[in-house]
Structures are given as structure tokens and as C-alpha cells.
Amino acid sequence: MKILGLFNYxxxxxxxxxxxxxxxxxxxxxxxxxxxxxxxxSVFILYISLGKILGGTAPIFLKNAPDTVYxxxxxxxxxxxxxxxxxAMTSLGLALIxxxxxxxxxxxxxxxxxxxxxxx
Amino acid sequence: xQSHFLVLLVAIPLIAAPVCVLIKSRALVWALxxxxxxxxxxxxxxxxxxxxxxxxxxxxxxxxxxxxxxxxYRLDMVAAIVAFIVxxxxxxxxxxxxxxxxxxxxxxKIPLFYSAYLLCLTGLLGITVTGDAFNLFVFxxxxxxxxxxxxxxxxxxxxxxxxxxxxxxxxxxxxxxxxGIGLMYAHTGTLNMTDLAQRLPALLxxxxxxxxxxxxxxxLAIKSALFPVHIWLPGAYTHAPISVSAFLAGTATxxxxxxxxxxxxxVFDQTYAVSKAxxxxxFIILAVVAMLFGSILxxxxxxxxxxxxxxxxxxxxxxxLGIGLFSVSGLSATITHIFNHAIIKTTLFLxxxxxIYKLGHAQLSQLNxxxxxxxxxxxxxxxxxxxxxxxxxxxGFTSKWALVSxxxxxxxxxxxxxxxxxxxxxxVYIWRVVEAAYFKEHETKTTTVKEAPxxxxxxxxxxxxxxxxxxxxxxxxxxxxxQAADSLFGS
Amino acid sequence: MNHHIVLRVVxxxxxxxxxxxxxxxQFHGDYGPGGxxxxxxxxxxxxxxxxxxxxxxxxxxxxxxxxxxxxxxxxVILYASVGFASIFLGGNFLEYGALIPSALPHAANPxxxxxxxxLVELGVGITVSSVILSIFYNFAAEDDSDIEADGIxxxxxxxx
Numbered sequence: 056m057k058i059l060g061l062f063n064y065x066x067x068x069x070x071x072x073x074x075x076x077x078x079x080x081x082x083x084x085x086x087x088x089x090x091x092x093x094x095x096x097s098v099f100i101l102y103i104s105l106g107k108i109l110g111g112t113a114p115i116f117l118k119n120a121p122d123t124v125y126x127x128x129x130x131x132x133x134x135x136x137x138x139x140x141x142x143a144m145t146s147l148g149l150a151l152i153x154x155x156x157x158x159x160x161x162x163x164x165x166x167x168x169x170x171x172x173x174x175x
Numbered sequence: 176x177q178s179h180f181l182v183l184l185v186a187i188p189l190i191a192a193p194v195c196v197l198i199k200s201r202a203l204v205w206a207l208x209x210x211x212x213x214x215x216x217x218x219x220x221x222x223x224x225x226x227x228x229x230x231x232x233x234x235x236x237x238x239x240x241x242x243x244x245x246x247x248y249r250l251d252m253v254a255a256i257v258a259f260i261v262x263x264x265x266x267x268x269x270x271x272x273x274x275x276x277x278x279x280x281x282x283x284k285i286p287l288f289y290s291a292y293l294l295c296l297t298g299l300l301g302i303t304v305t306g307d308a309f310n311l312f313v314f315x316x317x318x319x320x321x322x323x324x325x326x327x328x329x330x331x332x333x334x335x336x337x338x339x340x341x342x343x344x345x346x347x348x349x350x351x352x353x354x355g356i357g358l359m360y361a362h363t364g365t366l367n368m369t370d371l372a373q374r375l376p377a378l379l380x381x382x383x384x385x386x387x388x389x390x391x392x393x394x395l396a397i398k399s400a401l402f403p404v405h406i407w408l409p410g411a412y413t414h415a416p417i418s419v420s421a422f423l424a425g426t427a428t429x430x431x432x433x434x435x436x437x438x439x440x441x442v443f444d445q446t447y448a449v450s451k452a453x454x455x456x457x458f459i460i461l462a463v464v465a466m467l468f469g470s471i472l473x474x475x476x477x478x479x480x481x482x483x484x485x486x487x488x489x490x491x492x493x494x495x496l497g498i499g500l501f502s503v504s505g506l507s508a509t510i511t512h513i514f515n516h517a518i519i520k521t522t523l524f525l526x527x528x529x530x531i532y533k534l535g536h537a538q539l540s541q542l543n544x545x546x547x548x549x550x551x552x553x554x555x556x557x558x559x560x561x562x563x564x565x566x567x568x569x570x571g572f573t574s575k576w577a578l579v580s581x582x583x584x585x586x587x588x589x590x591x592x593x594x595x596x597x598x599x600x601x602x603v604y605i606w607r608v609v610e611a612a613y614f615k616e617h618e619t620k621t622t623t624v625k626e627a628p629x630x631x632x633x634x635x636x637x638x639x640x641x642x643x644x645x646x647x648x649x650x651x652x653x654x655x656x657x658q659a660a661d662s663l664f665g666s
Numbered sequence: 667m668n669h670h671i672v673l674r675v676v677x678x679x680x681x682x683x684x685x686x687x688x689x690x691x692q693f694h695g696d697y698g699p700g701g702x703x704x705x706x707x708x709x710x711x712x713x714x715x716x717x718x719x720x721x722x723x724x725x726x727x728x729x730x731x732x733x734x735x736x737x738x739x740x741x742v743i744l745y746a747s748v749g750f751a752s753i754f755l756g757g758n759f760l761e762y763g764a765l766i767p768s769a770l771p772h773a774a775n776p777x778x779x780x781x782x783x784x785l786v787e788l789g790v791g792i793t794v795s796s797v798i799l800s801i802f803y804n805f806a807a808e809d810d811s812d813i814e815a816d817g818i819x820x821x822x823x824x825x826x
Contacts, residue, residue, distance in 0.1 A: 091343065102357050147323055
């Protein structure tokens with residue numbers, strides 16, 4: 056049962072590997088960005104799992120219940136920052152892809168390499 | 176006010192960056208950026224003096240929330256040296272960029288360019304002053320995202336694909352760092368570096384703490400372009416606008432190496448990194464390959480920007496070699512070389528900037544006879560080149576000397592020989608340029624070319640003079656570096 | 667889109683309530699879940715809905731790309747100014763307690779703490795909503811018909 060109990064961590068590892076594989080293996084630039092997003096999403100889940108306490112409620116202070124268990128809000132706040140960084144990365148990446156499409160007429164990396172090699 | 180200097184170093188460029196977007200006049204934006212980076216430089220000088228005279232590191236609690244609860248800024252000797260060199264380079268490149276950007280970037284994009292430039296500076300200075308592991312990640316991403324945007328503004332369309340490659344590699348590196356920090360937090364419940372340093376030694380037996388070290392080292396190695404994960408660097412430096420190449424070559428990779436030093440020596444125990452994780456031999460082997468690979472490929476390049484980029488890979492090898500020795504003198508050699516190489520490589524890139532401004536290119540095969548046409552520019556290249564090789568009385572000599580004596584101290588004679596050998600290779604690739612510039616008959620194409628304007632030459636020669644100055648007065652790059660290494664090992 | 671009367675009526679109903687909900691999320695952020703990030707994104711969602719139903723040109727008439735760019739800078743400046751203001755009023759950077767004079771120590775000064783977090787989150791909200799909107803504008807405006815001067819369209823590009 057211990058293995059099933061760590062279900063979220065197994066998903067983290069799975070997503071991480073799928074994401075990294077997509078970044079490395081696909082030659083389409085948009086797919087690379089998608090892979091990178093999956094990879095980052097896995098880290099988000101890792102952090103969110105770290106902050107969750109079993110039976111813990113949302114970390115909003117309750118005056119009349121002194122022994123309430125709260126989840127740890129810090130990792131959630133941290134990962135909010137990392138998500139924003141991820142959004143910035145994604146939009147910058149997509150903007151670059153649009154300009155690459157305009158400049159080269161393709162978004163396949165191997166075709167871009169071919170064009171570059173021809174020029175040299 | 177003096178107590179706030181630490182945060183002002185980061186906050187002033189941060190608030191100036193959005194102001195740039197609001198200003199439409201190019202001259203005004205440039206003036207603002209020059210003033211802001213100048214203020215940062217003065218602040219960093221003052222901070223360096225304060226750190227060198229005080230016994231302990233300077234600290235600052237953001238929002239008056241004390242560590243470990245709040246974010247603490249902490250400046251010790253090594254951080255002060257890196258902050259000094261980053262703001263110095265930023266200041267000089269900002270002065271230089273007004274004229275050199277004219278041909279490279281559309282006029283309406285200039286305010287946005289400078290906004291990204293200041294954000295990049297904010298991030299790099301933030302990494303050096305922060306004492307919080309997660310804050311370091313955030314600043315690293317600020318500087319990286321800004322630098323992807325800066326690189327993509329290059330004239331050539333290849334700048335776009337280079338920037339994209341850097342974005343992919345850089346994001347993977349930063350995410351690795353994020354995983355490492357998360358795993359450390361899971362075990363210790365703190366993100367403050369001093370606090371982590373106290374709690375980690377008891378937990379070093381845990382597998383996930385060991386894995387977190389691995390993630391952090393690999394993530395930062397990608398960011399600092401160590402040999403097998405350097406592939407983003409040549410393209411990025413070759414196709415970026417020349418001011419960006421000069422700025423990033425001098426600062427970005429150096430700051431990543433600073434972050435690595437911070438994690439290996441302050442957060443983790445260096446004895447652990449050596450005896451259990453065996454990082455020493457790994458770094459030394461990769462460093463040696465980087466030194467040979469970078470120098471040999473630099474020999475083959477016709478595009479001088481690309482030649483300097485490969486030379487940078489070799490120099491990053493030297494930096495990792497110093498860390499890999501895991502001795503006080505090795506580490507202090509690395510810090511010395513961080514300082515010197517930033518000055519040397521920025522000078523060389525600025526020389527290319529002058530050539531590109533006048534000739535429209537920096538192809539070695541078309542530079543014949545340039546020494547007579549642009550005497551000041553070429554002379555600057557020769558002096559910076561001598562400094563890169565490590566000739567006495569130049570800054571480069573001090574770092575080569577420190578590195579050689581560090582390898583001799585541990586009797587790694589083969590490493591000493593390799594440092595000598597790669598310096599010989601550096602002589603060869605610098606000589607190719609000198610030969611073309613002075614000893615080959617000039618072609619008709621270059622006969623009409625005159626010397627670069629003073630607006631480019633003055634910042635360039637400021638750096639050239641610093642190259643010689645720091646070869647003679649070695650207070651900062653030898654003595655302070657030694658003190659920094661001592662205190663890192665003592666902690 | 668003129669003939670999609672249902673969409674237009676529903677959008678007109680939805681947009682004000684989305685904006686209102688965003689403002690609630692923004693200003694209730696220091697008592698309950700919420701804050702600048704979330705509010706900024708919700709606020710922009712209303713504009714994106716407007717674009718989808720009424721077209722990009724009409725939305726640009728309401729809030730022009732130039733204004734969006736200015737606002738994205740203003741938010742950051744507001745955030746950083748709070749930090750500088752607290753230094754000038756005798757506290758540390760971003761020490762909210764120093765913003766309103768009080769006999770209490772800074773950390774226990776409720777007025778200052780509320781004002782500080784309100785202004786900072788307002789800055790975050792303005793920047794996030796305008797940055798997301800400017801990303802949307804830039805991506806929505808793109809058409810791949812024009813190829814830049816230095817670009818050479820390859821065979822594949824020609825066939826499309």
C-alpha cells in the first residue's frame with residue numbers, strides 16, 4: 056500500500072519524464088514548449104504535495120477553533136510564483152515561435168537547421 | 176540610509192525598468208539607464224568597502240521580517256566581488272550601447288530593450304545579494320527571461336532560434352534548480368541559506384537530500400554553460416546584439432557559477448560535496464574537456480563573435496577547474512578568474528562592436544589591414560587578448576597564476592600542463608586576429624574605413640585600462656578573493 | 667458576429683459580473699483567498715470574452731494596446747514605490763507598518779499593514795491583468811501572411 060500512498064509522487068515522476076522526453080525528442084518547436092510545460096507542471100505538483108497535510112484545511116485562521124490543522128501555505132505561495140514564471144516562459148517561447156515562423160516559414164527544428172546550414 | 180544600500184542595489188534598477196517603457200525619447204532612456212547603472216556601480220563599490228572592513232556579512236531583512244521567516248539579503252565578500260563586477264560591466268556596456276544599438280535595433284524598440292536590460296541587471300544583482308534559496312531562483316528567472324528577450328533582438332534571424340534554444344535549456348536548468356530547492360525545503364522546512372546550512376548536515380544521509388544536490392548542481396551547470404550542456408552559448412553570443420553579447424558574456428554565466436559556489440560551500444558542506452558526492456573529479460574532468468574543446472573550436476572560427484563564444488566555454492572550464500580542486504587556493508583562483516574574465520571578455524566583445532559598427536561584420540577573413548585603419552580599436556583587442564592569454568601586468572595573468580599555483584599545491588602536474596597548453600591555444604587564436612590586422616595587406620573594401628567614434632572608444636578604453644589596472648593593483652581580484660575563499664571554507 | 671444574438675446578450679450579462687468578481691477577489695485578498703495574481707487574470711478574462719464575441723478591433727477601442735503597455739509599467743512602479751515609501755518613512759524596504767504613523771511598533775500597526783498589502787496587491791493586479799491582455803493582443807493580432815524582409819520563405823511555406 057505504501058507505493059499507492061505515494062501516488063502523487065509517482066505522477067510527478069511520470070509527468071517529469073514525459074515532459075523531458077517531449078522536449079528532447081520532438082522537432083516541432085510548439086511541442087517542445089508543451090513538453091516544457093508538462094515538465095514544469097510536474098514540479099508544481101511536487102511542491103503542492105509537499106504543502107498538503109492530511110486532514111488539514113485551507114490556511115485561513117479560524118478564531119474559534121484553536122486546534123484546527125492547516126495545510127502549509129508556503130509551498131503553495133512559492134509555486135504560485137513559479138507558475139507565473141512558467142507563464143512568462145511560455146508566452147515568450149510562443150512569441151519567439153511566431154517570429155521564427157515568419158522568418159523561416161517553418162517551425163520544425165530540423166528544417167530550420169537545414170536552412171541555416173545552406174546559408175553558411 | 177547606509178543600512179538600506181543592500182536592497183537599493185536591487186530596487187533601483189527594478190523601479191527604473193518599467194519607467195523606461197513609459198519614456199518615448201531614446202536619448203532620455205539611455206541617460207536614465209546610464210545613471211541607474213552608474214548608481215548601482217557606486218552602491219556596489221560602497222558595499223565592497225563596507226564588507227571588507229566589517230567582520231561579518233552585511234544583512235538586511237526585507238519588510239523587517241527577520242530570517243528565517245522573512246527574506247533576508249546577505250552580502251559577504253564573494254557576493255560583494257560579484258556584485259561589483261556585474262554593476263561595473265553593466266555601467267560600461269550601458270554607456271557603450273547608445274551608439275552601437277543604432278544600427279542593430281529599430282528605434283521604437285529601444286525603450287523596451289533598455290527595460291529588459293535593467294530587468295536582467297536586477298536579476299543578476301538580486302542573485303548576488305539574496306540569502307534565500309527560493310528568492311535566488313526567482314531572480315535567476317528574471318535575469319534569464321530578460322536575456323532571452325535581449326538575445327532575440329539580434330539583427331539576424333538566427334538570433335531567434337538561438338534565443339529559443341537558450342530558452343529551452345535555461346528553463347530546464349532553472350526547473351532543475353527549483354526541484355532541488357523543493358526537496359531541500361521538504362526536509363528542512365526552511366529556505367534561508369544560513370538556516371539551511373545549519374539543518375542540512377544532520378540530514379545528509381537521506382537520499383532525497385543527496386538528489387537535491389544533484390539537481391542543483393546540474394541545473395546551475397546548464398545555466399553556466401559547463402561543457403556537455405554548453406550548446407546554447409555559441410549561438411546566443413554570436414547572434415545577439417553586440418552590447419548584449421558583451422554584457423551576458425561578462426555577467427550571466429559568472430553569476431550562475433557564483434550561485435553554484437553559494438550552494439556548494441555555504442548551503443551544503445564542502446567536505447560532503449568532495450568526499451561523498453565526488454564532485455571534485457567530475458568537475459575537473461568536465462573542466463578539462465571544456466578547456467580543450469572550447470580552445471580548439473575557437474581556432475577554427477571565422478566569425479570572431481563565435482570565436483569569443485567558444486573561448487568563453489574554455490574559460491568556464493578554468494572556473495570549474497578551480498571549484499573542482501576544492502581547496503582554498505582553487506576556490507580563490509575561481510573567484511579571481513570570475514572577476515578578471517568578466518573584464519577581459521567584455522572588452523573583447525566591445526572591440527568587435529566597434530568593428531561591426533564600422534564594417535558591418537566581424538569576419539576574420541575580411542579584416543586584413545584593419546590595424547592601420549582602426550588603430551585604437553585594434554590596440555584594445557591586442558591588450559585584452561594579452562590579458563586573455565595571461566601575460567604579466569595584465570589582469571588575466573593574476574588568474575592564470577592563481578590557478579597554476581592552486582594545481583601545483585595539490586601536485587596535479589598534468590592539470591598545470593593542460594592550463595599551459597590551453598593558454599598556448601589562446602595565443603594562437605588571438606594571434607590569427609593580430610596577424611590579419613597588422614601583417615596582411617588591406618583589401619580595397621576596408622581602405623575607406625576610419626576609426627570608430629569616441630562614444631564607442633571611451634567606454635572600451637575604460638575597460639582596457641581596467642585590464643591593466645587590475646593586473647597591477649590586485650587588492651580586489653587577489654586579496655579580497657582570497658579572503659572570500661577563506662570565509663567560504665571557514666563556514 | 668452580428669447575428670449571434672444569444673452570444674452577445676449573454677456576454678453583455680457576463681462581462682460586468684466577471685469584472686465585479688475580479689474586483690472582489692482583488693480587494694478581499696487580505697481577508698480571504700484572493701489577491702492580485704488571481705484578480706488580474708479574472709479581470710482580463712472579461713476583456714478576452716469581449717474580444718471573442720465582439721472582435722479584436724472593438725476591444726482595442728475600449729482599451730488600447732498603448733494604454734495596456736503603460737498600465738503594465740504602472741503596476742510595477744506602484745509596487746516598488748511602496749517599498750521606497752516605507753524606506754523614506756523610516757522602515758525597511760516593503761515594511762508596511764511604517765506607511766501610517768502610529769504609536770504601535772511597525773509589525774503591530776494594523777492600518778499600515780492593510781494599506782501596504784492593498785497597494786502592493788493593486789500593483790500586482792494592474793500589472794498581471796495588463797500583461798496578460800497585451801500577450802493576448804499580440805498573439806491575436808498575428809497573421810502569418812507577411813514574411814519579414816530578411817526571411818526567405820522555403821518551399822513548404824510557398825505551398826501553404
